Amino acid sequence: MIKPLLSVHDLHFAHVRGQEVLAGTSVEVQEAEVLVVVGPSGCGKSTLLRCIAGLEKPSRGSVTMAGNALTDARSFIPPEARGIGFVFQGLALFPHLTVKGNIAFGLNGLPASERTQRVRDELRSVGLVDLADRYPHELSGGQQQRVAIARSLVRRPKLMLMDEPFSDLDPKTRSEVRTEVMRILRANKTAAIIVTHDREDAFHVADRIAEMDHGRIVRVAPASEFRSEWTQHPFQEV
Amino acid sequence: MHLPQNFRSRSIIGGLAVLMLLPLVVVITSPFHASAPEWDHVMRDILPSHLLETLRLVGLTVLLALLFAIPSAWMVSTLDFPGRRLFRWALVLPLALPTYICAITFGSLLGPTGAFSRAISANTGIHIDIMTWPGLSLVLALALFPYIYLPARVAFSAGMSPHLDAARMLGGGAWKRFFRVAMPLARPAIAGGALLVAMETLNDYGAVKYYGVRTLTAGIFRSWGGLYDVGSALRLSGVLLLLVISLITLERSVRRRAGQESSHRPVTGAPLYGWKSAAAVIWCIVLFAVAFLLPVASIALDAFRTMKDLRFLQFLPALGNTLLIGLLAALATILIAVAFAFAERSSTGTNRLTNWASIGYVVPGAVIAIGVMAFAGWLTHVTGIVIIGSIVLMVYAFSVRFLALASQPLRAGLKQQPKAMDEAAHLLGSSPWRTFRQVNLPLLRPAIIAAALLVLMEVVKELPLTLILRPFNFDTLSTKVFELARIEQWPDAGVPALLIVLCGLFPVLVLDRLLERRTR
Structure with a gap:
């Protein structure tokens, strides 16, 4: 098997007030792959992105990119030195x-x-x-x-993290921007993790889809596999 | 809907608003109605020097206050180091010290004959004298920097976390995040704070008099109390008012150039280690110790000494006067503020007028006092009623100055009451006035109490307005403190000074809590 670009292993993260948001999350992303993370709100999707970016410090676990440890028991590379791109929900333009x-x-x-x-x-x-x-x-x-x-x-960046990048757009713009983003990512051969709660977004952009629940990745599979399943149960919330 | 009643309440509100604005109108129009026999001398010898000294004192004070406030606010908001949570609110406390008390205390420690100065000079031969204009700027900045620290802390803490995160993800290190993102975004908040520092510096009389710095406020006192020329004092007040207006305009233009969205994710402090952490702790400790602990300890020590032989009992009449005037002023101000709040609630169409009527808060106390006095003089001239030198005049002037302070909590309280509640009362046949009295007002009680306390505390601290308008032989705590300092018996003023500081602590702590609730 090819060596993954990013490998996240057994991440744990809890807020000050206790409840564990990430409870042993593990996931891998290949070079130039677009991985979409879906799951109910509060399941830890955004926190996972923030931990990979280095904006939050997990209490346990490791994040490795291209063979270099970004976060593990001994080292913690600050976010500004990781070379990871981040598109925030709400964008945070200056x-x-x-x-x-x-x-x-x-x-x-x-x-x-x-x-x-x-x-x-x-x-x-x-x-x-x-x-x-x-x-x-x-x-x-x-x-x-x-x-x-x-x-x-x-x-x-080798890797882009995008937190609900299409959620604030109206339906027409949404599909335009989606196509545009994919074109740009593919043209640059940039890998990406995109967090969304919208199934349609997930189908359109994902190579693989990871389903998250209660702070864990419960299943990772090619987008096509999810697609056939979701068309069979169209009304079930992601 | 209720035409006659609407008309009546409009006239009452309009009349009150005019009454609030009158002193300022008197000041602005004074060249047309008040003769100023000494004006030639004042314009030639007093105005230029006083204006120059005012400008450089305000400039240096604001600069130093920015220097104290911004690094502190940045540290407690975005970094993590031992004691950060404690310093976060402790650095607000210097605001409890009125500028004159702070300045006189430092003068007594570091002036030419001060306790510290003598010790230093005996041991090292170096002579220290803080009683110069740069020294006064330093002292004022120590007392006033929380005006900038507070809004900067709010801006750094809540509003900009997504932008700071974005800057990090774009490779921005701590310096770049501070100068390229945080500072531009916090600029409106910081400009607002800097304006308050400038206003307080312009307002001060006790400190500048004690340090011998000739500001416009000191010039007003000199024209009025030294030259007995109210006309010139009025014109100087007009100049000071123009200065205030230009500062406000300047602040507006800075504020307009940046907008800020707010977010609710609190900034997580980046932990500091080693010498950086130690430097942050030392900065906070030194600033807090010098700006608050040192003056308060010195005052408390003086107070303790005078308590032993019951000398402090001589202040009982002054305490009584202070409470009397404070309560009356609070009552009058609250009544007007409630009337205005009611007018705004029932949209009588007087909003613009009532907004203008709150302008007194940015006007230096001496300016209001001189305006009120000129008005009272005219009143005596026309009607024969003498109110100069009476408590009525003081209460009136305090309402003009502190109306905004009382209005703010009332407006905020009323905003929380849904309009639908009023509409329900109307549908049940209640008139607007009855609705206000029986529905809005009872719910507003906590806000009214808070507003009354705020006014009371401010009156206790106030000096320049009180000095000009008090009746003969009518001493308050603040005038007593100032008198004792002037006749070089400062240590005897320990007890009243301490009382004033304690009074000042209350509104400061309330303000701190309110702002914290908004950031969390």
Whole structure:
């Protein structure tokens, strides 16, 4: 078997007030694979992403990417040094920076000319060249979404984490943005973990789907397998 | 719907609002109605120097306050180190010290003949004198920095966690997160706090008088009490008012340039280790010790000394006066605030007027006092009624100054009562006034009590307005403290000063709790 890009092993995480949100979560993601995590709200999906990103520190377990330990019993790499992209629910664009400023934010230590070039390339690839000098509040929901993705992708991460990336969009924009995101991810050969509670989103973007419940991954299978099952029981909540 | 009644209540509300705005109108229009025999001298010799000293004192004070407040707020909000939760609220406490008490205490310790200065000079030969304008800025900044610390703490704690997380995921280290994300986003909150620091500096009289710094407020006192020229005092008040208005305009323009959404995920503090953790702890301890523990300990020690021989009993009349004036002012202010709240609730169409009427809170006490006095003088001239030098005038001036303070809790309390409740009462045949009296008002009781306490505590601390408007031989705790400091008997003022500080603690702690509830 090929070595996975990301391997999460036996993660445990509890909030200060006790209840365990992750209770031994394990999952793997291959190079350029899109894994969708589904599950009821409160099952720990978002916390799993935050632990992989390093925004939360799990009490036990390990996160390894491309053979390097990001989190284990001895070491903890801070989020800013992990080289992982994150698209937040609600996007968290910087309201005081333009589209250009938002995208350039993460490009540290490059000469100015190269920085400008990278930003320009990225703007072109997500089709936002004309909006480069706008502020986030002057953009539509779909455009904001693309800025958030471009902002992460410009750093060329091996792995993207996306928390409910389509949830704030209306149905039409939603399917457009979904197609667009997949095109960008595939073009860059970027692996991704996408958290959603929407089955349709899951079908459209996933290579594999992981079902999560009570802080554990209960099942991982190719999207097609879930699809046949879900069409048989169309009304069951994910 | 109830036309005649609506008209009547409109006139009452309108009349009250005009009464609240009158002192300011008197000040602004003074060149047209008040003769100022000494104005040539005042304009030539007092205004330029006083304006310059005001500007540099305000500038340096705000700068130092920012320097104390922002790192502290950032540390207790986004980092984790031993004692962080304690410092989080402890650093608010310096606000309990009125500026003049803080300044005089530091003067008594670090002035040319201060206890610490003498000890240092005896041991090292270095002469220390804090009683200069930069020294005063430092002391004022120590007393006032929580005005910036509090809103900055709220901004850093709650509003921006998703943006800070996003910055981390984009590779932003701690410095970059602070300067490129947190500071721009917190700018409106910080600007608001800085404005309050500037206002308090402009408002202060006791500290600047004691340190011999010539601010506009000191100039007003000099024109009024030294030159006996109310006209010039009014014009200087007008200049001070213009300064206040330009500061507010400046703050608005800073505020407009950034908007902030809020989120409910509290920021998790990034743990600090080793020397970084030690540095954070030392910063907080030193700031808290110098800004709060040191002055309070010094006052408490003085108070303890005077308690032994019952000298403090001489303050009983002043305490009585303070409580009397405080209660009357609280009562009057609450009545007006309730009337305005009712008007806003039943939409009598006077909202703009009642909003304007609360402007007194940003106006320095001396300006209000001079305006009120000029108005009372005119009243005597026209009707023969003498109210100058009476308690009535003080109560009136305090209502003008503290109306906003009383209105805020009432408005917040009323907002929590659903409109449907009023509508239900109307459908049951109750008039708007009866609905307000029997439904809204009883539910508002906690807010009214809180508002009354806030006004009472502020009156206890207040100095410049009290000094100008008090009747002859009418001493309050604050005027006593100031008098004793002026005749170099500061240690005797321990007991009243301590009482004032204790009074100040209450609103500060309430404010801290309220803001914490909003961030959690």
